[in-house]
Amino acid sequence: MPDTASRPGMLEQDAHRLSAVGDWTLPHYARLREAVAKVHEVESIDLQRLGELDTSGAALLVDLLGPDSVREIAQWAPNLPAERQALLKAVADANRNPLFAPPVPRGNPLAALAGLGQVAELLARQQLRLVAFIGLTLSTLLKTLFTPWRWRITSLSAHVQQTGLNAIPIVALLTFLVGAVVAFLGATVLRDFGATIYTVNLVTYSFLREFGILLAAILLAGRTASAFTAQIGSMKANEELDALRAQGLDPMEMLVLPRVLAMMISLPILALIGMLSGMLGGAVVCAMALDITSTQFLTILQRDIPLEHFLVGIGKAPLFAFVIAVIGCLEGFKAGASAQSVGEHTTSSVVQSIFMVILLDALAALFFMEMGW
Amino acid sequence: MNQTGEAIVEIRSLVNRFGDHVVHEGLDLDIRRGEILGVVGGSGTGKSVLLRSIVGLKQPDGGSIRVFGKDLQRLPSAQRTQIERRFGVLFQRGALFSSLNLQENVALPLFEHAGLSRSDAERLARVKLALAGLPPEAARLNPAELSGGMVKRAALARALALDPEVLFLDEPTAGLDPIGAAAFDRLIMTLRDALGFSVFLVTHDLDTLYSSCDRVAVIADKRVLVADSLATVEATDDPWIRDYFHGPRGRAASLAARHHSSPQGERR
Ligand SMILES: Nc1ncnc2c1ncn2[C@@H]1O[C@H](COP(=O)(O)OP(=O)(O)OP(=O)(O)O)[C@@H](O)[C@H]1O
Ligand SMILES: [Mg+2]
Numbered sequence: 001m002p003d004t005a006s007r008p009g010m011l012e013q014d015a016h017r018l019s020a021v022g023d024w025t026l027p028h029y030a031r032l033r034e035a036v037a038k039v040h041e042v043e044s045i046d047l048q049r050l051g052e053l054d055t056s057g058a059a060l061l062v063d064l065l066g067p068d069s070v071r072e073i074a075q076w077a078p079n080l081p082a083e084r085q086a087l088l089k090a091v092a093d094a095n096r097n098p099l100f101a102p103p104v105p106r107g108n109p110l111a112a113l114a115g116l117g118q119v120a121e122l123l124a125r126q127q128l129r130l131v132a133f134i135g136l137t138l139s140t141l142l143k144t145l146f147t148p149w150r151w152r153i154t155s156l157s158a159h160v161q162q163t164g165l166n167a168i169p170i171v172a173l174l175t176f177l178v179g180a181v182v183a184f185l186g187a188t189v190l191r192d193f194g195a196t197i198y199t200v201n202l203v204t205y206s207f208l209r210e211f212g213i214l215l216a217a218i219l220l221a222g223r224t225a226s227a228f229t230a231q232i233g234s235m236k237a238n239e240e241l242d243a244l245r246a247q248g249l250d251p252m253e254m255l256v257l258p259r260v261l262a263m264m265i266s267l268p269i270l271a272l273i274g275m276l277s278g279m280l281g282g283a284v285v286c287a288m289a290l291d292i293t294s295t296q297f298l299t300i301l302q303r304d305i306p307l308e309h310f311l312v313g314i315g316k317a318p319l320f321a322f323v324i325a326v327i328g329c330l331e332g333f334k335a336g337a338s339a340q341s342v343g344e345h346t347t348s349s350v351v352q353s354i355f356m357v358i359l360l361d362a363l364a365a366l367f368f369m370e371m372g373w
Numbered sequence: 374m375n376q377t378g379e380a381i382v383e384i385r386s387l388v389n390r391f392g393d394h395v396v397h398e399g400l401d402l403d404i405r406r407g408e409i410l411g412v413v414g415g416s417g418t419g420k421s422v423l424l425r426s427i428v429g430l431k432q433p434d435g436g437s438i439r440v441f442g443k444d445l446q447r448l449p450s451a452q453r454t455q456i457e458r459r460f461g462v463l464f465q466r467g468a469l470f471s472s473l474n475l476q477e478n479v480a481l482p483l484f485e486h487a488g489l490s491r492s493d494a495e496r497l498a499r500v501k502l503a504l505a506g507l508p509p510e511a512a513r514l515n516p517a518e519l520s521g522g523m524v525k526r527a528a529l530a531r532a533l534a535l536d537p538e539v540l541f542l543d544e545p546t547a548g549l550d551p552i553g554a555a556a557f558d559r560l561i562m563t564l565r566d567a568l569g570f571s572v573f574l575v576t577h578d579l580d581t582l583y584s585s586c587d588r589v590a591v592i593a594d595k596r597v598l599v600a601d602s603l604a605t606v607e608a609t610d611d612p613w614i615r616d617y618f619h620g621p622r623g624r625a626a627s628l629a630a631r632h633h634s635s636p637q638g639e640r641r
Pocket of ligand 2: 420422
């Protein structure tokens with residue numbers, strides 16, 4: 001209500017009688033509440049000089065007098081307008097049950113310890129759940145493999161476009177820049193040994209074996225795993241997943257498989273693009289800063305770099321793709337019904353998938369080193 | 374009841390469209406101070422879109438909407454916020470904030486706009502929730518844990534938080550049990566009588582129309598066909614209106630209303 005000309009509400013006390021004066025409305029709530037809190041033991045109140053009254057004012061009167069007497073006042077008070085009676089009665093009725101919210105349980109010192117245990121258990125459970133989800137994905141994949149009429153080509157190609165095609169510019173640009181940086185580093189260090197020509201080997205080795213796939217995978221983890229989680233998470237918040245299940249449709253088959261497969265198609269291609277563009281970045285720096293012409297670069301590449309480096313690099317792509325996509329989808333399924341929870345799980349999916357990519361890459365590097373590949 | 378209150382919302386030759394799809398064309402409507410205006414129309418006739426354009430969530434493609442004598446779309450944002458605070462909106466799907474529990478949902482406008490302390494705001498929020506017919510335990514629930522009817526009640530409590538001057542309700546009684554729906558209607562009328570706000574009430578519930586609306590606006594053919602007292606609207610010669618009010622449900626509701634409301638009508 002417009003309060004420009006309103007008189008602030010007050011509680012006046014003379015001798016034994018309380019009277020409510022002025023406007024008991026929301027703008028005066030804080031002050032009135034203090035006044036009300038100071039009063040103990042009231043039997044009756046004079047409402048003759050009450051100005052405006054809204055629900056918050058009525059709630060204060062109920063606080064002051066208790067719901068029962070307010071209901072009585074509403075009924076018996078002389079010359080109280082009918083609509084005000086109704087308001088007081090409605091608010092008093094609403095306060096019939098005590099409105100103190102159930103107390104939040106307090107923490108005790110042991111609770112911290114218990115919390116730690118819960119977190120640890122949760123972590124373990126999450127890993128289990130990831131493994132279970134991987135199994136579920138694989139078994140769904142196997143089932144649909146032999147029923148080609150259930151392949152979702154449209155959905156798959158749409159996802160390939162979103163995850164793969166649309167990511168090409170950013171992957172190419174990023175790897176080009178990193179390639180240039182690696183070449184600069186190599187040039188600086190190797191110049192002291194007069195071995196700048198080995199910059200070519202440095203760039204090509206690192207991009208074929210590691211950087212091409214790693215950068216592409218990390219980019220997709222940030223770009224696509226988050227998108228998967230947000231898509232599936234908001235579908236879950238909107239009960240769309242339940243709707244699918246209730247119609248006898250399998251969310252694993254409808255939502256997860258196309259995404260996982262699209263990722264497994266896109267990442268190797270993006271990794272290849274990353275390798276090429278990283279080496280291009282290196283070649284440009286070589287040509288400009290080290291006077292190694294592109295012909296020389298290509299000759300060294302062809303003569304000194306065996307194919308197996310490329311195979312080692314690209315061979316990791318399907319594995320990384322699978323892990324990223326599965327984590328992205330699973331986090332979506334884990335999201336709760338609130339916007340905040342979708343956000344939390346999106347963050348978690350990016351962090352987890354990047355972590356897993358780097359961890360797996362390190363393990364793979366160890367493995368390949370031991371194998372001498 | 375002041376039947377002849379001045380218009381606080383004036384809509385003139387409103388046009389709304391989405392791409393080629395014209396929803397409103399030349400729509401005129403007034404909301405008067407202190408009235409409960411029922412808005413009816415078939416599904417997809419643009420009742421919710423009309424509501425959204427009045428509260429300024431959708432920019433009209435033509436015509437004008439004046440609220441408290443001002444055009445919302447032309448106001449600087451500070452003044453616009455001032456006016457928007459005088460609205461209470463219950464969205465068709467509730468639109469509760471999913472990351473906050475019910476009591477926080479209702480308390481949010483109270484401590485953002487009314488400057489209450491957090492504990493005061495939450496206390497008042499619990500009163501509003503109880504007023505809307507929710508049990509005290511519900512205060513700590515999250516929106517995802519509610520039944521459909523509870524969502525409506527919580528959304529009403531939030532719409533009422535600031536004791537608005539105009540209350541926009543989009544199908545508030547859809548999904549409520551009949552007893553709850555009747556209590557809902559009564560609550561709206563009680564509050565309207567006590568606080569004098571106006572209500573823009575989109576509804577498919579004929580009982581609500583008969584029991585609580587002062588005027589009824591019928592939306593069809595992209596405009597308001599009639600906006601008048603129920604008796605006049607019922608008597609309007611239009612096939613849709615005839616089917617609506619004189620179909621089996623319309624007749625039943627009208628009978629029931631006549632039964633109940635005569636003594637009440639005397640009292641007012
Ligand atoms: N954001 C939007 N984009 C495109 N079209 C829309 C949008 N919102 C509404 N419409 C269209 O506008 C028309 C009116 O929709 P509106 O939601 O107002 O219907 P309604 O009268 O509220 O129906 P109901 O009674 O079913 O709630 C519909 O045809 C709908 O398709
Ligand atoms: Mg609608």
